[in-house]
Amino acid sequence: GFSSGSVTIGKILTGGGSTITAASPTSITEAGGAVADITLKEDVAGALKVNKDVFPDGDTVKLVLSPGFTWDTVTLIPQGGFRSDSVDKAVHTEKNGCSALYLKINTATTSQPGQLVIKATVKADEPFTTARDVKVTYGGTNPGVGGEKIAEVTVAKYLVSGLTVAAKSTLDAVAGRLNQQIGNFTIAEGLPGDLASGRLVSFTLPEGARWNRLPTIAREAGNGELRLYGTIDDGRTVVYAVDRVSTARTIFCFKNATVDLAVYVPDELKVTVKGPGINTEVAVANVQAPLTLSAGGGTIRIGLQEQPVGALTIQENLVGALRARDTAGKRAVLRLSLPERFRFSKKPTVAVTAGDLELGDEIRLEDNDRTLVIPVKLSSATAVEKPATTREVTGEENTAETVAEQVGSTLTVKDILLTVDRMAPEGDVALDVSGSALSETESLFPSSLNKLTCVLARCLTAAPVGIRAEVVFTIGSTGYRVGGEEREMDVAPYIKDGRTYAPVRYLAYAVGLTDEQMHWDGENRTVTLFTGERLIQFKVGQKAYVLQGVAIPMDVAPETVNGRVMLPYRYLAQALGLEVRWDAENRQVIIR
Structure with missing residues (x-):
């Protein structure tokens, strides 16, 4: 899925005088395959010394693969001062489980530096679920190498089927504004043809955002093609269809899009990407509240x-x-x-x-x-x-900076x-x-x-008003007393069926409630009292009152007399949490 040609991916001059380079990485899958050509070159003739001990021990020259991969076939092409029998090879497993290609230097170069081209294939030890680079680490104890880990080059890209999404840039936007530029993002195929014919890919903005200028599609690799399918969700979602299936792994870049934003929108604007085998989000903007x-x-x-x-x-x-x-x-x-x-x-x-x-x-x-x-x-x-x-700024020394x-x-x-x-x-x-x-x-x-x-x-709730003084109501009298103060009301208390009735409003006045803490609903014939701790409702004709949303039964119902809601003292005092006493001799109700 990558272009042909040669490019230096890794190049290190060792202390001993040898250089390793690799061509452009190839693409491989779980079946393995060929990796990029690796070139090992002496900087001076004789830099790589003949192995003194039993191979592969002593004066080693080795190329170690990334974990999970094994050298399969290896061909050595000697050039320069190397002859066909100058270098041999063997594959061994290191103590850490990695596969290593060991080179045996049989004959040192004399008149000109040697160069060795390594053509190889590798196998994956088991299928991977994520893409990764296949790397080779060059090292050894040979004086011409200079150390166990001298250079690292990438020789292949291990690809897996499936789409991946990545942000290329994240821009700043302002909430409540039209036509805000967002960052670019990409969708990459893991393998050619991952985007099959007729399949759809959708990009959905969060609530409070909608597309203004739709993304421009630029193909960064491969030969697949997409076309605009349409917009849905009141402009929040744009949909693209596969117009041509790729034969080379394709990467699409979606760029230069703008969006319209409401005031209430996430601080980090993310696009939800849905397609074959993918449902993920990508951040495209940081949104600032105005x-x-x-x-x-x-x-x-x-x-x-x-x-x-x-x-x-x-x-x-x-x-x-x-x-x-x-x-x-x-x-x-x-x-x-x-x-x-x-x-x-x-x-x-x-x-x-x-x-x-x-x-x-x-x-x-x-x-x-x-x-x-x-x-x-x-x-x-x-x-x-x-x-x-x-x-505070944390570092080698804690310092402070002014912002x-x-x-x-x-x-x-x-x-x-x-x-x-x-x-x-x-x-x-x-x-x-x-x-x-x-x-x-x-x-x-x-x-x-x-x-x-x-x-x-x-x-x-309204501030609690406790009873400040003794309150006395007298049956048949429109006068009542609060402490030492005499007051008047427009209806007198009376006795009915053994119950002593009084006007709710004046009883509420007597214990300190104000007009603002009383509400009469004429349509529903309900009086509501508000105190600092309680909400109480009495409904004319109903043998229950409501205290904090709970119905409390009564054996009689409130009634109206001359436009006033009348109720037995005992129930109103009970609802307000007050003490009530009946003075039979003076026919008075006393509330404390």
């Missing part, structure tokens, strides 16, 4: 308004990362979006704190105050040097106040950063792939 987000964090609680969180820093990782114009030529914007049930209490303060990026004046809140929209007036054009960092990094501009969003709905979930509050200023590929990929995300804050 921005780095850093949030100051903070804790907020469910059902509360105007809660402050730390500032957000938006760092351009490269100059011009934020665009001033979208693909239609309109003013580009950056969008900072909160999850459902969270909103900005007011417009935060936005400022460029480093670099020459310029923002528009129309910074505003949209989407019911869930989204902060930041127009970009002018993209950054000048790099900013980040503060230098020091890192400076060039970046784009920096935005700071501060004075962030959040209002949290009573039905908001606990956990991290993820802020999504998107918009035409960030991505050129909004129209190509789903919005879920064209955004960056950071944790802006942590949301907890």
Whole structure:
């Protein structure tokens, strides 16, 4: 599968005065075969001395094969000062199991240096599953050699059937950009004809990437041919078909391709290669995110308004990362979006704190105050040097070096106040950063792939409110007492079927809950209470209440009186974890 001709693959001048070279490596398989011609040449007449002891011991000259291969047939062609009977040969196995060709110098040269051409075949001791080089190590104790391991030459390439994929280059690309150049890669046949007629080879990009300019095919070796079959998977996969089966081992190089990238794409862009007997990946680009987000964090609680969180820093990782114009030529914007049930209490303060990026004046809140929209007036054009960092360098002596990094501009969003709905979930509050200023590929990929995300804050349940004083309700009276304070309600407690009913809302007020911690769902006739530790739901007409998602049975159901949900004290006190006592003499319910 390789071109004919002679090329020096290895050449060493030994201390004793002999040289070994090899022609171009041949190709062999598990059946073995001929290896490249090896030429052994004296630099001066008489350099290789006659063997003094019993051959092959003493003043040895030997050529040792790579492990797993054995010398098969060997022909010596003497030239120069060597005559036909000047050199003999024998094959022996070394102590390490390697096959060695020993040369016996019968007669030393006198008038001119000797030269010996070795034509040989080798056998593979057993089939290999991976390709490898077949090498010969030249050495020996003969003074004309100079040592046991003097030179190493490659004489053959052991080939196995099957395709292999390799990266030739890996380039840098930017997420959220169109037409990003990627590195070149190759597909090589192990043996001629590995790519059979009609077979297909496909290259698939990861989610968040699609082909823009398809790869150009260049044949680096052999005579096989591929043709474009088509693209599938919405542009993520390109498929090629075998147009001509090779008779010489073929290597295809796929080069000069470009891709379109979403903002959310792997840092290392890999192409998945599938074909006859192969399913592997090859890295073609290192992808840089256009921005780095850093949030100051903070804790907020469910059902509360105007809660402050730390500032957000938006760092351009490269100059011009934020665009001033979208693909239609309109003013580009950056969008900072909160999850459902969270909103900005007011417009935060936005400022460029480093670099020459310029923002528009129309910074505003949209989407019911869930989204902060930041127009970009002018993209950054000048790099900013980040503060230098020091890192250790390991070597003979541990040293430190200062590393400076060039970046784009920096935005700071501060004075962030959040209002949290009573039905908001606990956990991290993820802020999504998107918009035409960030991505050129909004129209190509789903919005879920064209955004960056950071944790802006942590949301907890509302702060627990323990009962601060004794609470007293009197049957038939709209007045109730919290500690020493007298209060009024619009419906009086009553007794029904031996149960003492009271309005849920005023009982909740009495133990310290606020309107923000109560929610009435008129459609489902359900009242929900939020405390720092509990979520409680009562539904009118249903003989069970829900505590932390678990149904707790009751022997009576809540009912409405004058628009108020009425419930026996005992169940509400039980749900809130409070102590309740009945004063029969004064017809009062006392809660502690």
